[in-house]
Amino acid sequence: MKRIGIVLFAGLMIIGFAASSQDYFLLPENFYMHKGDKLNLHLLSGNQFVKEGEYKYESGKISKFMLYEGSKKTDLSKNTKDTAANVLNYKLENSGLAMIELVKTEVLESERNKFLKNLDAEGLGKIAEDAKASNQQYFVEKSSRYLKTLIAVDKANGNFDKPLGEDYEIVIQQNPFKASYGDDVTAQVLFKGQPMKDAVVIQYVKTINGNIFPQTLTADGSGLVFFKLSREGIYMLSSTHIEASTDKNADFESWGATMTFAFSNEDSIPNTYREFGFGNKH
Numbered sequence: 144m145k146r147i148g149i150v151l152f153a154g155l156m157i158i159g160f161a162a163s164s165q166d167y168f169l170l171p172e173n174f175y176m177h178k179g180d181k182l183n184l185h186l187l188s189g190n191q192f193v194k195e196g197e198y199k200y201e202s203g204k205i206s207k208f209m210l211y212e213g214s215k216k217t218d219l220s221k222n223t224k225d226t227a228a229n230v231l232n233y234k235l236e237n238s239g240l241a242m243i244e245l246v247k248t249e250v251l252e253s254e255r256n257k258f259l260k261n262l263d264a265e266g267l268g269k270i271a272e273d274a275k276a277s278n279q280q281y282f283v284e285k286s287s288r289y290l291k292t293l294i295a296v297d298k299a300n301g302n303f304d305k306p307l308g309e310d311y312e313i314v315i316q317q318n319p320f321k322a323s324y325g326d327d328v329t330a331q332v333l334f335k336g337q338p339m340k341d342a343v344v345i346q347y348v349k350t351i352n353g354n355i356f357p358q359t360l361t362a363d364g365s366g367l368v369f370f371k372l373s374r375e376g377i378y379m380l381s382s383t384h385i386e387a388s389t390d391k392n393a394d395f396e397s398w399g400a401t402m403t404f405a406f407s408n409e410d411s412i413p414n415t416y417r418e419f420g421f422g423n424k425h
Contacts, residue, residue: 165190166381166401167198167247169230169292170419174377174405176296178238184231184292186245187419192347192355192379194419200230207246212237213301219243240293240301240318246309247288250393252281285388285396287311293404295320310335311398313344313380322372324408331366332382334398338366342382349419350376372406377419379403 165188172183189195200223208230210217215237222233230245289309299320306314316329332342342362349355360368372378385397 165195166192166379166399167288167290168192168379168381168401168403169243169245169290170377170403171243171292171294174294175407176235176294178235178297180235180296182231182233182235182294183229184233184243186230186247186290191357192349198230199228200225204247204249205230205245206248207244209244211242211244211303213239235296238297238300239295240299240303240320241296242303243292243294244307244309245290247286247290249286251284251286253284254281279394282395283393284385285390285393287396287398289398289400291400291402293319293402306331306333306336308336309333309400311339311382311384311400313382313400313402315380315402315404319372319378319404319406322406324372324375326372328370328372330368330370330380330402332362332368332400333366334384338362338364339382339384340364340366342366342368342384344368344380344382346370347379347381348374348376349379350374372408375407375409377403377405 167186167188170185170187172185173180176182186198186200187194187196188198202220202225205220208219208223210219210233219231219233223231231243235241287310289311291313293303293315299318302318304314304316306312312333314331314333316331317326319328322328330344332339332344334342339362344360344362346358346360347355356374358370360370362368380402381399383397383399385395388394388396390396
């Protein structure tokens, strides 16, 4: 394991003390929209699906920001400003299921104990053992995060079961807005276009009363994980992959993917829950 001195850190894109496995995720203020509504979208970070930080739009860190409405693609980076309070305020013009994707890249410095703790929390035992064998007090990590969220505009018709060609990606196979309580959902994890065998995926459900229910899933040989829509609430799928870096200016390179969506089995549809700091419970 190479040891990187503090002097090298000055030339990096970003230097901050951050948890390697901290999730970044997209959260709309409302998952259930109507044509003509304005979508207010937030970029949040946190562990265990608990909001710890919120980020404004920063063009230097966001390499891709797209809205997908069926076959229509809209480059949202042309509709955002670095001074915006949230990452997006956008009027929706089309009905149906819509997906928003954001790609965030940065370089992070993490304190040793926090880095190792989060590797263990993500189920990344092998890379954790490699890191523990080093006597470094800080680790430099090249981080790429691929974030998706699904929203329903009026009738939630459509599906996004095809990959977008990103380096690390979670692809959900069913439309959760058209599902019923107890239905099975399949998602696939892809790394550089190939199924990620044994990928660890954490599925979180945050219910209307603020309780969070995590479940650890392991991908099969086709990169597939399976779970049920067993509770109403906001769902997040999260997966992280870390390798020793081939770049001399970093110790590790990490890829992370999250996907958020909502599930309701009732006729009355909840907005984003108050526990995240947005909107009302109903």
